[in-house]
Amino acid sequence: QELKPLNSDSEPDRMDWSELETKFGALPTLPEAFRVGGVSKTLTNEYWRSLGQGYQKFADKVGVTVAYQAAQSEGDQLGQLTIAEGMVTQGYNVLLVSPQTDANLQPVIEQAKAANVPVVNVNDAVIPQAEHYVGNVQRDNGVRVAKWFIENRPNGGKVAIVEGQAGVYAAVQRTDGFKSTIEDGGKFTVVASVPGNWDRQMSYDAATNILQQHPDLVGFYCNNDGMALGVVEAVKAVGLEDKVVVFGTDGISDAYKSIAAGELTGTVDSFPVLTGEVAMEVALRLVADQKLPRVVATPQALITKENINDFQGEGVDVRTVLMKAAGK
């Protein structure tokens, strides 16, 4: 039957990652000589490298081989398609793909289906025809930051958004989640929502311009951490670091460092390593013919100076922390 185009944020056929074991039991035994293919968006961003580490970590644990490849640059849509098609041709048993755009890996879904290879769409662009999706709720990234503002800045004020690449699903959802949530109470106004193109320099310049126009700004929300770190510098450059808060998204290690140093206010970590592990687990369960829901939601959490030590440091196992948070 025809699948409804997937909306990963609102798909009803979903479960939380924490329920995998409880609902489906331990990982079944897998066929011999088994190869998993991972197709990443780009390796130039730590987020995607961490995701690959997650794949590898879980694969090592259960003893399967993974190949993790990425397009040569972010935006190289056909290059990524070539990679994914190559993996189907070469007879990988299951694919984990993080498409550049919503559509560029569409043919792989079809080819893989014909070759009977399950495909898991892992974050953040969403292939409408995808049968399996593992990832977080993009909108929720923005929502969480907006909630922080509502709780911690009861007087409201002016806020600004630095967006990712125009037209990219994650950017649109994150921006929209933040904007609609924060404007709900009527206390906050989004005075600027400008493109930062995932680029530090552009975000720095945009933030400088915004701050100069609105020196009374209370905070920024940025669609990823790289841009947020650029904005932090812009805020510091005009000496407003005590008044203006800056939030990023992704939870890359530099963001953690910056939060620990008291510069970046917070980031919404979507735990790429853990996401990778979960995605790998889902893939393997699919190979073992388990019937999983279409969407498996992975965890995310707003990291600030207050809770950073729960997620980072000696002896902290993020998995356990999050499991606990999920109430398991």
Place this chain on the structure above:
Amino acid sequence: MAVPRLAFENISKVFPGVKALSDVSFDVAPGEIHALLGENGAGKSTLLRILSGVFRATEGEIKIDGAAHHFKRPESARQAGIAMIHQELQQVPHLTVAQNMFLGHSLTRFGGIVVNRREQERRAAEALAMIDPTINPAAPISTLKVAQRQVVEIARALLDKAKIIAMDEPTSSLTPSEFERLADIIERLSTRGVSIIYVSHKMDEVFRVCQRATVMRDGKVVGMVDLKKTATAEVIAMMVGRELLAEEHHSHATTTTSVEARNLNTARVRDISFDLHKGEVLGVAGLVGSGRTELLRALSGADKVTSGTIKVDGKLLTLSNPRAAIAAGIGLLPEERKREGIIPDRSVTINMALPSMNRFSKGGFINHRKLKRAAEDLLKRVNLRPFQLDRQIRLFSGGNQQKAIIARWLAAGSRILLFDEPTRGIDVGAKSEIYHLIEVLAAEGHSVIVVSSELPEVMRVSDRVLVMRDGIIVAELGRDELSEETIVSHAVGKADSRPGAA
């Protein structure tokens, strides 16, 4: 008089900053061969380019068979029956000879969709055969020598069956024998009623083929003469505004050897050996394609020497590039001015100073004052006109560009000057100035090699002449042995060639 075939009526043309033509009027009868004469920069090419639709006149009109025309594009002029041979070669390097000849109005098949190359090549070959049957119409134009390319330009104008053909220095790269064939063609065209406007700085040609001449100076018509009833000197006086003295040849050759070439071989010349003395002017004659240009290019470091030695003032040189040659005091005035000579968008001054930037710099900076002084001095010496030193060189007439390149080597202090067709496209006045200049340079102790296709020129300036054929030197003629017949017979290989000494 009946309605003229062609009438220019009060044509004026203003370029930003220059009035190139003012109030030019004259007419040409059907079948007339009409010379258009004038010094460099007089406005001849500008007038013809207006006629052929390349430029638009600022004022005035052109009448063809009594009907007024204002051509907006070259195509409209062509359709009105005008063909033009441009002074500068107008060719596209990656097309073949035939494609170039038919460019803009290809012969086609299948309703204009497919170029009929075979037919084009056949007709191109026909037209070429009238002057030079050796040119292969299917060869890419870039493999042709300049002279051959000029033949192609002429042949292109003959394709159209035009009623007016404007020829702007059609023979500037050609040898007398090719001119003779062109002259025959022109006469045949004339008897068929085709009118021809003929621009040339070669007076003998003009008197040989033309009936009447319009003389221009500084963009104005200064007179119209019947060439059958006028003396050359009189015409020249009209052109340059003064009498030209016929100068005698003076030799300044010494016995000190300045250049000693032994057994030089390049891709195109073989076994070249000769001596050049201080103060000597050595002429090099030969047919088109005999390797004269390549000889000069080898000496100037522009072409690779595969074997043999060159000594300058007794010192062995390794000429890996022109820079090395320039440093050794050798300067080349190249044959193809537009391609190898000028940097079109830079001023004459800069074009002049390019090889000798170091002489005009101090502490790494150009000393513009010194440069300006040198430019004023040297460009005056070559009589640059208009005398605007900051003007882009491309805006000067061809002849004046040539003068600037000569000045270049004076500025560089070169002692050995290699002139490849030095007076190509240069007016009679300037020509005699250049001859004079060559003599002065020789007297000052420069050594000069002059390659020229104009035998009178070779004989006028040379102390000694080498004749080349097929890439080798076939004869060496002393000044007393010089005559057109001797040179030509050696050049074509009829004389008892290869004398022992070379």
Place this chain on the structure above:
Amino acid sequence: MSDTTQNAAVPSSKLFGSFSVRDTGTLIGLIAIVVLFGLLAPDFVSQRNLLNILQQSSINACLALGMTLVIISGGIDLSVGPTAAIAAVITATLLVAGIPVPLAILAGLGIGVICGLVNGVLVAYAGLQPFIVTLGTLSTYRAIALIYTGGNPVLGVPQGFRSLFNGSLLGIPNAVIMVAVVALLAWMLLKKTPLGEYLLAVGGNEEAAYVAGVPIAVTKITAYVISAVLAALASMILIGRLGAAEPILGNLWELDAIAAAAIGGASLMGGKGSVIGTILGAIILGAMRNGLTLMNVQAFYQLLATGLIILVAMMIDRVTRGRG
């Protein structure tokens, strides 16, 4: 120097006699790459994979053919990607709205004509530099595609359209056949028609072309229109494959297309370029991508290899052609 002394191949009027020295250089480059990858990755030379390479190269080849014509005319077209994007989203919208396939295709190609006309007119009549014109339209067209779709992909391209562009005939992908036909047409255009000569003339010596009565403006505009129409066609091949049209489709296509044309011997100074060379260039790039993936080379090293292979291909070519 550089060009004038080089031994130019004498074009011949025989069909495919035009396989010049330059093209041979490119072919040797391609063979070298195929042999290299064939040794390193055994799957590489399987028939299936070679067809794959052709299919994967087809989009770039399609664009690069148009780019070659523009480059020959002395221009450059940076706006091919966004042009493709506009054509894609509009074609897809029409298809989704139930417009018959042929009409939708025509509309998409028509968009190409318009985009190309804008580029061409700005270059030919306004006299602006091609690089900067198409840099401007690169942004403008992309913005139009984004605004038109609100940034969302157009999903649900009907099967009829998809099988046309994504099907295969006797085992050969339709896209490959289409591009082969386009290449043949481009080759004929360049070698056999007056327009081909005009392109070479305008790019080779604009003044000479003008004096000879070549319609400069029309020639240039035609080149840009062809380039844009081929970009539109490439976008259809792509949406046929993807089943969806995105406004951000075609990102960085221009660089690949230019690279293919340049590897194939087109000179960015104009007046020179080869259809056969361009096709070989596109296949070289496609084979390289494919081979590196088969070898499971990590992304950073793929990037390194891409750069080095482009340089080496150009050098092999330079050496094979020989030069003074």
Place this chain on the structure above:
Amino acid sequence: MSDTTQNAAVPSSKLFGSFSVRDTGTLIGLIAIVVLFGLLAPDFVSQRNLLNILQQSSINACLALGMTLVIISGGIDLSVGPTAAIAAVITATLLVAGIPVPLAILAGLGIGVICGLVNGVLVAYAGLQPFIVTLGTLSTYRAIALIYTGGNPVLGVPQGFRSLFNGSLLGIPNAVIMVAVVALLAWMLLKKTPLGEYLLAVGGNEEAAYVAGVPIAVTKITAYVISAVLAALASMILIGRLGAAEPILGNLWELDAIAAAAIGGASLMGGKGSVIGTILGAIILGAMRNGLTLMNVQAFYQLLATGLIILVAMMIDRVTRGRG
């Protein structure tokens, strides 16, 4: 007949007498943009914002100056972004390792020299096309930067370095002062030194320059080296500002730099270009970005405006210069 009838500026030897007709065209374009944004966004013309614009334009201006020299010599340098990235990550690594600031800066600029040399030698000696050489090194250099850092940014650039590049003197950002000095040097190079004449000659007519004894190879190589060194300098301004060096820094810088040079009157055919024009071009682009942000224009429309403004700026300029 594009160029031959066009009015050429008469070069003058007076200082700043070189503000040519062409530069005036660019200036009018800039004024038009400033007036437009001044009307639409009142904050735009505040002194503080104008300084902001200069600061934000400084990086692009720095690159564009080098690009102008390369373009004048008849080439193009697509590899500036990755060159900057390598220089940035290496400088930052050294700084973090505690190497003194001046040494680290020298090392970074030295990296620029090497990258430029590679480009220059491939263009000048191997005789490859500049576009394709620097397209190849664009990938290669980027890959090197990524491999060197493993893809991670280098954090913790020390304050001493940062304040040097990100501080200000009498209210004027150091970066602006540095780029102004670079511009002055570039202007002098072009107008006052033999090398400047060589660049113009090589780009204007390479063959004639060769016959006239201009050292072609050295001239071209110098242009690429200067471009790469300025890219390295630009990267230092950036890491001074951001406090971190990313291997992906400098993405698409080449397009902005080329756009600035072209808006400023450089001809991609070589032989023509203006330092003043390029600076104005960079400011036009910077002012446009700044103004659109101040007006809080939505992303898609910013893209649209960017494209249209580039086109309009070029047209204004074309009209002001007048043409036959």
